[in-house]
Amino acid sequence: MAVNGVGIRDVARLAGVSITTVSHVLNDTPNTRVSAETRARVREAAAQLGYGPNRAARALRTNRSGLIGLLSEEIATTPHAGRIILGAQDAARAHDLTLVIVNAERESSASAHEDYVQTLIDRQVEAVLYATMYHRRISVPANLRRVPAVLIDATDEDGVVPAVVPDEVGGAVTAVTHLVEAGHRRIGFLNNDDDVPATHERLIGYRQVLHRHGIPIDEHLVRQAPSETLPGYALAREMLAGDDRPTALFCYNDRMAMGAYRAAAELGLDIPRDLSIVGFDNQELIAANLFPGLTTVALPHYEMGEWAVETLVRLLGGEAELPHDGPTRLDCPLVTRGSVAAPQPHRKA
Amino acid sequence: MAVNGVGIRDVARLAGVSITTVSHVLNDTPNTRVSAETRARVREAAAQLGYGPNRAARALRTNRSGLIGLLSEEIATTPHAGRIILGAQDAARAHDLTLVIVNAERESSASAHEDYVQTLIDRQVEAVLYATMYHRRISVPANLRRVPAVLIDATDEDGVVPAVVPDEVGGAVTAVTHLVEAGHRRIGFLNNDDDVPATHERLIGYRQVLHRHGIPIDEHLVRQAPSETLPGYALAREMLAGDDRPTALFCYNDRMAMGAYRAAAELGLDIPRDLSIVGFDNQELIAANLFPGLTTVALPHYEMGEWAVETLVRLLGGEAELPHDGPTRLDCPLVTRGSVAAPQPHRKA
DNA sequence: CTGAAAGCGCTTACAG
DNA sequence: CTGAAAGCGCTTACAG
Numbered sequence: 001m002a003v004n005g006v007g008i009r010d011v012a013r014l015a016g017v018s019i020t021t022v023s024h025v026l027n028d029t030p031n032t033r034v035s036a037e038t039r040a041r042v043r044e045a046a047a048q049l050g051y052g053p054n055r056a057a058r059a060l061r062t063n064r065s066g067l068i069g070l071l072s073e074e075i076a077t078t079p080h081a082g083r084i085i086l087g088a089q090d091a092a093r094a095h096d097l098t099l100v101i102v103n104a105e106r107e108s109s110a111s112a113h114e115d116y117v118q119t120l121i122d123r124q125v126e127a128v129l130y131a132t133m134y135h136r137r138i139s140v141p142a143n144l145r146r147v148p149a150v151l152i153d154a155t156d157e158d159g160v161v162p163a164v165v166p167d168e169v170g171g172a173v174t175a176v177t178h179l180v181e182a183g184h185r186r187i188g189f190l191n192n193d194d195d196v197p198a199t200h201e202r203l204i205g206y207r208q209v210l211h212r213h214g215i216p217i218d219e220h221l222v223r224q225a226p227s228e229t230l231p232g233y234a235l236a237r238e239m240l241a242g243d244d245r246p247t248a249l250f251c252y253n254d255r256m257a258m259g260a261y262r263a264a265a266e267l268g269l270d271i272p273r274d275l276s277i278v279g280f281d282n283q284e285l286i287a288a289n290l291f292p293g294l295t296t297v298a299l300p301h302y303e304m305g306e307w308a309v310e311t312l313v314r315l316l317g318g319e320a321e322l323p324h325d326g327p328t329r330l331d332c333p334l335v336t337r338g339s340v341a342a343p344q345p346h347r348k349a
Numbered sequence: 350m351a352v353n354g355v356g357i358r359d360v361a362r363l364a365g366v367s368i369t370t371v372s373h374v375l376n377d378t379p380n381t382r383v384s385a386e387t388r389a390r391v392r393e394a395a396a397q398l399g400y401g402p403n404r405a406a407r408a409l410r411t412n413r414s415g416l417i418g419l420l421s422e423e424i425a426t427t428p429h430a431g432r433i434i435l436g437a438q439d440a441a442r443a444h445d446l447t448l449v450i451v452n453a454e455r456e457s458s459a460s461a462h463e464d465y466v467q468t469l470i471d472r473q474v475e476a477v478l479y480a481t482m483y484h485r486r487i488s489v490p491a492n493l494r495r496v497p498a499v500l501i502d503a504t505d506e507d508g509v510v511p512a513v514v515p516d517e518v519g520g521a522v523t524a525v526t527h528l529v530e531a532g533h534r535r536i537g538f539l540n541n542d543d544d545v546p547a548t549h550e551r552l553i554g555y556r557q558v559l560h561r562h563g564i565p566i567d568e569h570l571v572r573q574a575p576s577e578t579l580p581g582y583a584l585a586r587e588m589l590a591g592d593d594r595p596t597a598l599f600c601y602n603d604r605m606a607m608g609a610y611r612a613a614a615e616l617g618l619d620i621p622r623d624l625s626i627v628g629f630d631n632q633e634l635i636a637a638n639l640f641p642g643l644t645t646v647a648l649p650h651y652e653m654g655e656w657a658v659e660t661l662v663r664l665l666g667g668e669a670e671l672p673h674d675g676p677t678r679l680d681c682p683l684v685t686r687g688s689v690a691a692p693q694p695h696r697k698a
Numbered sequence: 699c700t701g702a703a704a705g706c707g708c709t710t711a712c713a714g
Numbered sequence: 715c716t717g718a719a720a721g722c723g724c725t726t727a728c729a730g
Contacts, residue, residue, distance in 0.1 A: 007707060018717045023709060033715050052471050056408035057707035060722050065405060076431035076651070077633065083425040086452055098472050100447055103435055122401050123447050229638040258638055265614060284426065285634045289578040289607055302425070356723060367701045372725060382699055406723035409706050 006049045015045035022046070026053070059124075067098050068312060069120030069128040071113075072152075075103040077133075079284070080301050084131050084152055087305025095313050100125055106133060114141040121147065127312045130154065131305075135165050135198050148315045150308040153301075155197070155327045162311055163327035164304045168198050171297045171332030172205025172250070175278045178295070178334055179248045183342040184276060185215050188239045188246035190232055190256045193224035199252070202280070206250060221246055225256075232256030236263035240275070247343035248276040254286045257294055257339075272341035282335050293337030300330040355398045364394040371395070375402070408473075416447050417661060418469030418477040420462075424452040426482075428633065429650050433480050433501055436654025444662050449474055455482060463490040470496065476661045479503065480654075484514050484547050497664045499657040502650075504546070504676045511660055512676035513653045517547045520646045520681030521554025521599070524627045527644070527683055528597045532691040533625060534564050537595035539584045539605045542573035548601070551629070555599060576601050581608025589616055589624070596692035597625035603635040606643055606688075621690035631684050642686030649679040 011026075012019040017038060024032045025042040034042075045051075059065045070088055075081045085101060092099045100123055104116045120128050121143065130144060131152035139157045140149070151163035179187050189206050192199045203222070210217055223239060225231035232255060239246060240263060251257035257279035261271065269275045271292060279287060279296035287294040307328065360375075361368040366387060373381045374391040383391075394400075408414045419437055424430045434450060441448045449472055453465045469477050470492065479493060480501035488506045489498070500512035528536050538555050541548045552571070559566055572588060574580035581604060588595060589612060600606035606628035610620065618624045620641060628636060628645035636643040656677065 009707085019708080020710085020717050020719095021715090024716090027709080029710085035715065038715080054409065054707050055473050056405045056414060057722090058709075059405035060403070060409050060724085061707080061709050063722070076435045077428060079426060079428055079431075082428075082431060085450070086425045089450070089452060093468070098449055101434070101438070101450060103438060119442070124404050230640075233640075255638055262640065283634060285632060286638070289604055289635070291579075291582075291611065358723085368724080369701055369703095369726085370699090373700090376725080378726085384699065387699080403723050406706090407725075409708085410723080410725050412706075 006051050007054065008051070010049055011042065011045045011051050014049065015041045017042060065124040065126055066096065067100050067123065067125045068092060068309065069117075069123065069125035070099055070101045070131065071104055071116050071120060071128060072101065072131040073104045073106045073133040075101070080133065080299065081131065083301035084305040087302035087307075088129060088309050089305075091306045091309035091313075095309070097126075097309070097313070110139075110141060114143050117141050117143050117147075127316055129305075129308050129312065130161075131308075134196065135168065136196055148312060150311050150315070151327075152304045152308045159326070162315075164307045164311070165197070165327045165329055166299050166304070166332050167329035168201035168332070169205040169208070170329070171280065171299075172202040173209055174332065174334050175250050175280065175297050176206050176209040178340060179250065179276060179278060180209060180213050180215070182248075182276060182340055184246075184248040186218070186221065186244070186246040187215075187248045187250055188221040188236075189223070190235045190239070190249060190251045190260065191222060191224045192227040192252040192256075194227070199224075202252065227253050227256055229255045229259040229262075232259030233262050234259070236260035237266070240264070240267055240269065246275075248278070248340070251277060251279045254279040254281045254283045254294060254296055257296070258286055258290065261290055261294075272339050274344060276340040276343070278334075278340060280332075287335070287337065290339075292339055295337045295339045296335055297332045298335050299332060303330050355400050356403065357400070359398055360391065360394045360400050363398065364390045366391060414473040414475055415445065416449050416472065416474045417441060417658070418472065418474035419448055419450045419480065420453055420465050420469060420477060421450065421480040422453045422455045422482040424450070429482065429648065430480065432650035433654040436651035436656075437478060437658045438654075440655045440658035440662075444658070446475075446658070446662070459488075459490060463492050466490050466492045466496075476665055478654075478657050478661065479510075480657075483545065484517065485545055497661060499660050499664070500676075501653045501657045508675070511664075513656045513660070514546070514676045514678055515648050515653070515681050516678035517550035517681070518554040518557070519678070520629065520648075521551040522558055523681065523683050524599050524629065524646050525555050525558040527689060528599065528625060528627060529558060529562050529564070531597075531625060531689055533595075533597040535567070535570065535593070535595040536564075536597045536599055537570040537588045538572075539581055539588075539598060539600045539609065540571060540573045541576040541601040541605075543576070548573075551601065570595055574605075576605055578604045578608040578611075581605030582611050583608070585609035585612035586615070589613070589618065595624075597627070597689070600626060600628045603628040603630045603632045603643060603645055606645070607635055607639060610639055610643075621688050623693060625689040625692070627683075627689060629681075636684070636686065639688075641688055644686045644688045645684055646681045647684050648681060652679050 008019045008022050012022045025039050072081045089099050102116050127148035132154040136154050137157050138154050149161050151161050155163045223235050225235050249260050264275050279294045282296045282298035287296050357368045357371050361371045374388050421430045438448050451465050476497035481503040485503050486506050487503050498510050500510050504512045572584050574584050598609050613624050628643045631645045631647035636645050
């Protein structure tokens with residue numbers, strides 16, 4: 001029996017046809033001719049009985065579980081994972097697939113990660129999605145190569161597993177362009193100091209924009225520190241102390257921006273009148289709760305989750321191998337709040 | 350075929366027994382006598398082949414899917430949901446159950462919520478967990494009553510579905526007691542103004558502690574506003590403006606506390622020297638990124654998720670109906686950071 | 699102590 | 715255009 005106790009034979013009986021026909025109609029089996037009238041009768045009977053197929057029976061017969069696994073780091077710590085899950089889920093539902101989620105602890109060993117993947121394989125998922133907490137290059141667990149898989153927010157060092165990541169360069173370009181268009185020419189960049197793709201790529205974007213607008217690059221305006229509130233605060237204090245301070249700050253992430261807010265407050269600088277700030281990440285909890293709200297760049301977590309499932313479905317459907325010219329990059333849109341304004345014409349040194 | 354293509358017959362063949370025996374041994378079927386020697390042979394064969402049962406076949410045969418559904422509001426917006434998921438997942442895995450998650454939009458209609466539940470039922474879950482984003486009294490979707498279910502962070506208005514919620518009174522008692530023990534007697538309470546259980550129960554806890562320590566209640570020190578940063582800021586400004594200002598603030602949540610930090614900064618009050626603050630929620634992103642770190646009360650999300658699954662398992666196992674003397678309340682522990690100190694002996698008015 | 703056999707509810711070649 | 719039948723991989727009464 002399936003959902004609520006009605007099976008395919010009940011539908012067949014009510015419609016006055018064989019279960020074969022019911023199956024064909026309800027699954028739209030290709031190359032099967034069933035009269036329009038019979039189809040209608042079957043559908044009506046199914047609807048009337050509230051019939052839904054028994055998934056276990058179908059899975060057993062077709063050898064497809066209808067499950068796809070999502071292995072995600074630190075589900076509980078950041079809302080980022082939540083948005084990946086949402087995107088993946090919505091896409092999964094559209095294909096009548098069920099998402100099974102497993103949490104991975106970030107600092108765990110390679111063998112622990114193999115175990116996470118194994119958990120999913122034991123649950124008979126048809127494919128697995130592997131999401132990291134922030135954009136990283138990783139070497140994937142060995143057993144991940146033996147199932148259809150897609151990486152989210154991570155790229156495979158060996159370039160064999162398809163991957164989707166944020167367009168970091170583009171995001172930085174968007175942020176800095178926003179500042180330039182507001183009239184700023186002295187724009188500081190509080191960068192992360194980890195050797196991760198975002199660090200390098202956002203710097204590239206920053207430079208591109210300045211170059212494109214003929215603004216000379218002042219190396220004093222680019223500094224690096226761990227991407228936390230406190231280091232962000234310290235960096236901002238330093239950078240805002242000098243005579244020729246920047247009129248705007250582009251921050252590697254919202255937490256560093258939070259530190260910059262504090263530095264500005266201590267120096268008596270009003271945001272956005274005396275200082276404009278743009279962050280990165282769009283962590284609602286921070287960005288929306290600062291005064292004024294932080295204008296920042298959003299990471300496309302939902303979209304990456306969605307893209308990953310769509311790609312998996314194509315993979316499972318045997319559609320042409322994904323082109324392997326590197327990972328797919330998704331747009332990072334600007335979220336405008338209140339932290340950017342035109343620079344003051346006469347600001348005091 | 351099951352995982353990696355090996356089925357029960359392969360194990361049977363290798364062990365030189367029937368598949369019946371393999372099944373009995375691997376499932377530890379009660380009341381079945383199999384010689385120790387045979388058992389060992391079977392287990393060894395299974396291990397050697399890396400055998401795992403085909404879950405679809407088992408589900409079909411036993412009419413148990415091994416799936417439990419979790420319907421959670423706003424998975425993508427707060428890390429709270431993430432911790433519920435984690436707790437539920439760990440417990441589910443311990444019982445060899447797989448968790449299937451569905452996101453519910455918070456403001457959606459009753460019929461939308463029925464649809465969410467239906468999605469889960471269609472996926473043939475054995476039971477469902479229903480989690481709200483914050484402690485609420487709700488009227489559960491009608492179809493939720495037709496499956497084994499447990500509420501998380503919510504109570505059923507009609508008291509029929511088992512539920513687990515945070516011990517709000519206890520959490521407030523812990524917070525305010527911490528302040529009293531640090532030496533404070535004038536403790537302000539920035540409360541929420543929504544008519545939700547937490548609002549009322551945290552106030553009860555606040556009063557209890559003052560009463561217990563013989564501290565008279567000053568109604569000027571209890572104010573209500575929406576539980577956001579800005580209203581928290583405004584309330585704190587008001588309360589800290591007067592002559593006889595409190596030396597400590599207990600805030601309904603971390604966001605209001607964030608507002609209080611800003612008010613303190615504007616008034617030149619150092620935290621914790623001039624003003625101690627305790628929050629509620631333990632939202633890492635806020636609490637850990639404030640200066641100094643915010644001492645706050647944690648909500649037992651992980652534990653609620655865990656408890657809910659354990660309860661569901663007992664329900665499915667037909668164990669005694671849960672006692673219906675209201676929802677189960679779980680502890681809200683204090684997380685100490687740097688925002689509490691003894692009050693200054695001579696503070697200026 | 700062990701095994702042969704039925705059957706869970708579907709899908710799918712195949713026959714007509 | 716429609717249906718009878720096999721079979722997916724297990725579990726479980728039942729027989730011996």
